Amino acid sequence: MAADPVLPGSAAVIGCGVIGAAWAARLRLHGVPVRAFDPSPEANRILDEVAANAVAAWSDLGLPTDMAPLTICDTIEAAVADVDLIQESVPERMDVKHATLSAVDAAAPHEAVIGSSTSGLLCSDLARPLERPERLVVAHPFNPVYLLPVVEIVGGEHTSEATIERALAYYGGVGMKPIHIKAEIEAHVADRLLEAVWREALWLVNDGIATTSEIDDAIRYGFGLRWAQMGLFETYRIAGGEGGFGHFIRQFGPALAWPWTKLVDVPELTEELIERLESQSDEQSGAYSIRELERIRDRNLAAMMLALEANDWGAGQTLAELRSRFR
Amino acid sequence: MAADPVLPGSAAVIGCGVIGAAWAARLRLHGVPVRAFDPSPEANRILDEVAANAVAAWSDLGLPTDMAPLTICDTIEAAVADVDLIQESVPERMDVKHATLSAVDAAAPHEAVIGSSTSGLLCSDLARPLERPERLVVAHPFNPVYLLPVVEIVGGEHTSEATIERALAYYGGVGMKPIHIKAEIEAHVADRLLEAVWREALWLVNDGIATTSEIDDAIRYGFGLRWAQMGLFETYRIAGGEGGFGHFIRQFGPALAWPWTKLVDVPELTEELIERLESQSDEQSGAYSIRELERIRDRNLAAMMLALEANDWGAGQTLAELRSRFR
Numbered sequence: 001m002a003a004d005p006v007l008p009g010s011a012a013v014i015g016c017g018v019i020g021a022a023w024a025a026r027l028r029l030h031g032v033p034v035r036a037f038d039p040s041p042e043a044n045r046i047l048d049e050v051a052a053n054a055v056a057a058w059s060d061l062g063l064p065t066d067m068a069p070l071t072i073c074d075t076i077e078a079a080v081a082d083v084d085l086i087q088e089s090v091p092e093r094m095d096v097k098h099a100t101l102s103a104v105d106a107a108a109p110h111e112a113v114i115g116s117s118t119s120g121l122l123c124s125d126l127a128r129p130l131e132r133p134e135r136l137v138v139a140h141p142f143n144p145v146y147l148l149p150v151v152e153i154v155g156g157e158h159t160s161e162a163t164i165e166r167a168l169a170y171y172g173g174v175g176m177k178p179i180h181i182k183a184e185i186e187a188h189v190a191d192r193l194l195e196a197v198w199r200e201a202l203w204l205v206n207d208g209i210a211t212t213s214e215i216d217d218a219i220r221y222g223f224g225l226r227w228a229q230m231g232l233f234e235t236y237r238i239a240g241g242e243g244g245f246g247h248f249i250r251q252f253g254p255a256l257a258w259p260w261t262k263l264v265d266v267p268e269l270t271e272e273l274i275e276r277l278e279s280q281s282d283e284q285s286g287a288y289s290i291r292e293l294e295r296i297r298d299r300n301l302a303a304m305m306l307a308l309e310a311n312d313w314g315a316g317q318t319l320a321e322l323r324s325r326f327r
Numbered sequence: 328m329a330a331d332p333v334l335p336g337s338a339a340v341i342g343c344g345v346i347g348a349a350w351a352a353r354l355r356l357h358g359v360p361v362r363a364f365d366p367s368p369e370a371n372r373i374l375d376e377v378a379a380n381a382v383a384a385w386s387d388l389g390l391p392t393d394m395a396p397l398t399i400c401d402t403i404e405a406a407v408a409d410v411d412l413i414q415e416s417v418p419e420r421m422d423v424k425h426a427t428l429s430a431v432d433a434a435a436p437h438e439a440v441i442g443s444s445t446s447g448l449l450c451s452d453l454a455r456p457l458e459r460p461e462r463l464v465v466a467h468p469f470n471p472v473y474l475l476p477v478v479e480i481v482g483g484e485h486t487s488e489a490t491i492e493r494a495l496a497y498y499g500g501v502g503m504k505p506i507h508i509k510a511e512i513e514a515h516v517a518d519r520l521l522e523a524v525w526r527e528a529l530w531l532v533n534d535g536i537a538t539t540s541e542i543d544d545a546i547r548y549g550f551g552l553r554w555a556q557m558g559l560f561e562t563y564r565i566a567g568g569e570g571g572f573g574h575f576i577r578q579f580g581p582a583l584a585w586p587w588t589k590l591v592d593v594p595e596l597t598e599e600l601i602e603r604l605e606s607q608s609d610e611q612s613g614a615y616s617i618r619e620l621e622r623i624r625d626r627n628l629a630a631m632m633l634a635l636e637a638n639d640w641g642a643g644q645t646l647a648e649l650r651s652r653f654r
Contacts, residue, residue, distance in 0.1 A: 018566070018568070019589060029625055034493070039428060053605070056444075065612075071463055112362075132365060142549040142550060142553075143565075143566065148548065148549050148553070149548045149549075150544070150545060150548035150549035152545065168499065177544065177548040179445035179537075179541050179544050179545055179548075181535075181537055181541070182535075182536075182537075183534070183535060183635055185534075185536055188543045189531060189536065189537045189541065189542060190546070190549055190550060191527060191528065192527050192528055192531065193524045193542075193545070193546065193550075194550060195527075196523035196524055196526070196527040196560060197520045197523055197524055198559065200519050200522075201518055201520060201522040201559055201560070204519065206538075207510075207512075207530060208509075208510060209508065209509075209510045209512055209516065210506075210508055210510075210516045212382070212558075212560035212561075213560075214397045214506050214508070214516065215516060215558060215559060215560065215561050216519075216557065216558025216559060216561050216641075217504065217506050217558065218477060218479065218506055218516045218517040219517070219518070219520065219554050219556075219558040219559060220531040220554055220555060220556055220557060220558050220641050220642065221475065221476045221477035221504040221506075221641065221642050221645065222475050222476075222477035223469060223520075223521060223554075223556030224551065224555045224556075224558065224631070225475060225555045225628055225631060226469075226475070226551075226552045226624070226628070227546050227547055227550075227551030227552075227553075227554055227555070227641055228547060228627075228631060229547055229551075229624065229627035229628070230543065230544060230547060230623075230624055230627075231539075231542060231543025231544065231545075231546035231547050231551065232524060232525065232528055232542065232543060233528070233539035233540075233542065233543050233604075233607075233608055233611065233612075234539075234543050234611065234620065235624075237608050237620065238470075238471065238617055238620050238621055239345070240617075241345070241617055242616075242617055244605065244608075244609070245604055245605045245608035245609070246601055246602070246604070246605035249418040249596065249601050249604055250596075251604070252602065257574065259559050269576065269577075274573055274576050274577065275559045275573070277560075277572055277573070278572045278573035278574055278576070280560075281560055281561075281564050281571075281572035282571070282572070283541050285560075285561050285564050290564070290565055290567075290569055293557075293561065293564065293565050294565055296437065296557075296638075296640065297496065297553070297556065297562075297565065299638055300555075300556035300557075300634075300640055300641070301552055301553070301556070303634035303635065303637060303638055304552060304555060304556070304631045304634050304635070305552070305633040306634065307627070307630035307631050307633065308627060308630065308631070310627055310630060311610070311623075311627055311630055313623065313627055314547050314548065314627070315547065315548050315552055319547065326510055327600070
């Protein structure tokens with residue numbers, strides 16, 4: 001991140017499902033007034049529930065929980081007409097994205113940044129119908145957006161340098177860790193890694209090797225803990241020892257070609273596999289409602305982020321920086 | 328884990344690289360005397376350095392750091408002749424494993440459990456030269472073994488039910504979370520997921536999409552934090568909302584077939600790619616020595632495990648159970 005953090009003066013959130021509502025909560029907790037648009041009758045309920053979760057999580061972090069105002073708007077035009085940052089989080093279908101972004105494009109201030117929460121689509125494809133595509137970036141967050149710092153920033157063919165700079169500044173301004181991905185690919189970076197794991201995990205369940213619960217335990221009692229503080233490469237650097245990363249990779253190389261994973265193929269989502277996944281997941285997690293699981297998750301994330309803050313490391317550093325702004 | 332935890336009375340560690348040495352440390356911190364064998368002149372140094380790291384980590388956890396005695400043995404026979412548990416952690420080559428396990432097999436008590444730390448090989452293949460293959464299990468840990476609870480337990484064709492039960496009890500006895508994988512496949516479960524991520528990450532670097540540092544940040548500021556406390560399936564269950572896991576997967580299904588990941592192929596480890604990985608890793612982590620990175624990692628893991636213990640969740644529950652035994 002090169003740009004200094006800048007708090008946007010106001011923001012619009014277009015699409016208020018779980019992701020859009022969590023954006024609204026993060027922005028409001030930072031003192032940014034939010035104008036929201038979503039035609040769904042469920043939107044208000046989701047906005048309220050996610051805001052309550054976000055307040056609880058920030059309370060766990062020891063951060064102030066005052067929220068800037070939320071204004072529900074009847075049209076996209078009314079939401080975006082006078083804001084610095086517009087966050088689009090509508091369903092992951094190109095036609096829906098195009099219709100939404102065109103309406104945003106027609107009404108947004110020329111100097112506004114338009115961020116799309118898309119997890120898979122390309123910025124250049126999203127920008128196709130826009131009059132002013134230079135304002136559009138992909139700004140892909142991870143749930144819960146009010147806690148997890150990461151946001152992938154990806155420009156398209158027409159995105160201006162100024163927009164990228166402003167986006168990095170704004171998302172940094174609301175306490176995030178923007179990662180500027182310099183090349184456009186479907187699913188950006190983090191979701192490609194996730195998709196790889198997801199495919200392999202489905203095979204493991206499909207072939208009866210392990211249950212959803214066993215796979216989750218293999219993650220969270222092992223490498224998941226490691227990845228909360230160091231990623232793949234830094235962890236393997238340690239494994240390589242004093243010989244350095246080149247030594248490690250030269251040793252590891254041949255094993256790469258072993259035909260271990262089943263990722264050459266996509267498991268067929270038969271009704272049988274779906275039912276197996278569903279029943280295993282119920283057995284694993286069915287004792288809790290989704291709301292309860294969200295609170296458990298958020299309490300754990302907050303506690304681990306506090307632990308990393310005390311160690312001045314990783315996501316804890318992002319939290320420390322955020323905290324310093326409230327002092 | 329069905330079996331009640333049982334502390335082995337004594338143990339042998341065969342192969343004292345980083346993994347074997349960390350097994351020795353975990354066993355000794357639990358009060359289990361360890362007999363070690365490794366022909367390498369480096370073995371004593373590694374045993375000492377890893378023991379020092381383990382003591383520091385247990386001190387961070389607030390656990391007692393007294394260690395049961397370590398006896399260095401000149402032969403495999405002398406190491407294994409009179410112990411309850413033998414942990415083999417020699418290099419990942421079938422010929423080396425076979426020679427080592429045959430010597431263990433010839434000298435170990437009939438009722439001993441022989442655990443192999445292999446990350447990739449099948450128990451049935453490892454057992455081929457053994458006279459008493461019923462005693463052998465794969466017991467695959469994750470580094471740092473003295474901190475991370477997970478150990479994958481996999482039997483082979485000839486492994487007895489009694490051995491599996493005893494292995495689950497012994498590894499539980501030294502504060503671990505044994506996961507019994509019921510079917511043998513190369514790389515078991517956790518390393519298949521890791522290999523999938525590793526391949527995709529190499530493509531991302533190879534194709535110039537992201538650097539090692541950006542990929543690591545995309546992990547540790549985002550889904551890595553989530554995975555320290557809930558795995559893949561429980562996280563997606565939350566994403567699915569009240570509709571349940573079946574609803575989620577039916578929605579997600581079609582996206583599975585999108586040609587996102589490059590996992591259909593293995594990147595060629597050209598000298599150019601190796602050098603790029605090496606220089607990016609140096610830039611990312613070169614400010615710290617491997618010893619320093621190990622201590623940073625261990626302090627972070629200990630702090631996060633304490634945070635999860637306070638929340639009575641996941642790896643924190645394993646730690647709480649372990650702590651209760653020292654009271």
